[in-house]
Amino acid sequence: MRLAQGQLALLSSCPRKFQYGILEQLAVPTVPEDSRRLAEGNQFHALLQQWDLGLPIDPLVQTHPTLQTWFDAFVAASPQILTLAGESAPIRQSEQSRTIALADHVLVAVYDLLLLGNHQAQILDWKTYPKPRNATLLANQWQTRLYLYLLAETSPYPPDALAMTYWFFQGRDGQAAPQSVTIPWDQAHHDRTRQELQTVTDNLSQWLNQYEGAGQSFPQVDPASPLCKTCAFAVSCQRHSTLPLDALSLDASPEERSPLEWDSLSWETIAEIPI
Numbered sequence: 648m649r650l651a652q653g654q655l656a657l658l659s660s661c662p663r664k665f666q667y668g669i670l671e672q673l674a675v676p677t678v679p680e681d682s683r684r685l686a687e688g689n690q691f692h693a694l695l696q697q698w699d700l701g702l703p704i705d706p707l708v709q710t711h712p713t714l715q716t717w718f719d720a721f722v723a724a725s726p727q728i729l730t731l732a733g734e735s736a737p738i739r740q741s742e743q744s745r746t747i748a749l750a751d752h753v754l755v756a757v758y759d760l761l762l763l764g765n766h767q768a769q770i771l772d773w774k775t776y777p778k779p780r781n782a783t784l785l786a787n788q789w790q791t792r793l794y795l796y797l798l799a800e801t802s803p804y805p806p807d808a809l810a811m812t813y814w815f816f817q818g819r820d821g822q823a824a825p826q827s828v829t830i831p832w833d834q835a836h837h838d839r840t841r842q843e844l845q846t847v848t849d850n851l852s853q854w855l856n857q858y859e860g861a862g863q864s865f866p867q868v869d870p871a872s873p874l875c876k877t878c879a880f881a882v883s884c885q886r887h888s889t890l891p892l893d894a895l896s897l898d899a900s901p902e903e904r905s906p907l908e909w910d911s912l913s914w915e916t917i918a919e920i921p922i
Contacts, residue, residue, distance in 0.1 A: 648851070649746075649753045652790040658847050659789065660874065662854060662865035667880045670858070675879040688775040691717055691816070692742075692759060695773060699741040699760065717775065717816040720825050728771065728814060728825075734764030745801045750848045756797045768804050769829075770794050770811040778815040778826040785813060786830045795832040796840045806837040 648654075657665040667673045691714055694707045698718075708715040721728065731737040740761040746753050760771040772790070785791055791811055799806045809832040816825045857863040867884055868874055875886045 648751070648855075649755050650848070650851075651755045651757075652788075652793045655789040655793060655844075655847060658851060661868045661872075661878070662850070663867045663884060664878065664880055666854075666858065666865040667883055673880065673883065684775070687711075687713055690714055691775050692773060694718060695721065695759070696741050699739060716823075720816055720818075720823060721814075724814075724825050728827075729762065731762045731764045731767065731769055734762075734767065737768075738763040745797045747797060747800050749844060751852050752848050754793065754797060754844065756794045758794065758798075761798075763802075767808040767810075768798065768802065769809070770798060772811065772813050774813055774815045775817050776815065777817045777819040778813075778828065782828045785828055791830055792836070792840045792843075795830075796837060796844070799832065799837055805834070807831075807833045 650658075654665065654669060657668065668675065690707065690711065694704055694714055695718075697704050697707070704718070708718055729737075729739070738761075740758070740763065742757060742759065743761055744755060744757045746755050748754075758770055759773050762769045762771065772794075779785070795806070795809055795811055798804070798809055810829055811832070812827050812829040814825050814827050818824070819826075854863075854865045858865065870886060875881055875884070878884070878886075
């Protein structure tokens, strides 16, 4: 099975949700506003990729004021965004994917932009929602750990020569300039992530064998877990959500999710990785 950061987040937070959403492809309720935000985010990623490739971008921004605003902010900050400290002219690689095999599975990452220098490299990731007030959550989410781990495993750079920077283009309180959070990497984080990935994939192999061979469902979280109260699959688990549709976890804004569910950032990344 191909595992991106979204699948790893589900396996770590609630294996039963992985079963429902990934293996069984059960539909989840959607809120139109969230669908619109997701579409805008995808369009902005495509816009920056076309810009990096030197392709025309006018058709994408002329009829979309929000994209134009975000792109103008990117251009204004691009000398800072596209600079790698101590490197004169880093190589840029846009929308590159990297994979490695681990046991019975394949780990996958798709990078918005890589800056590759002679002695160091940096991962850039575009976000179209405001910078989280508690930015420390980013260091622990699976996207950060998986992306840095895979880059170290598939490149000549040692872990302590890597970092990942998230750029947030949706301003908060009228702020126009994009905000960023940079997370460094090192050997200790790398080794710890390797161990956690091994544990997650070993568990997945065991649960898949039991699911396919004996029809045994994936484990659930404890009934007292706060995740159940906002989960779109609460009824399928014979548990009951106490919140209305627009507050369900899969449709809430990133800041409204609990730390465990904030990691998965809805289904955006999951949808682009085939099983």
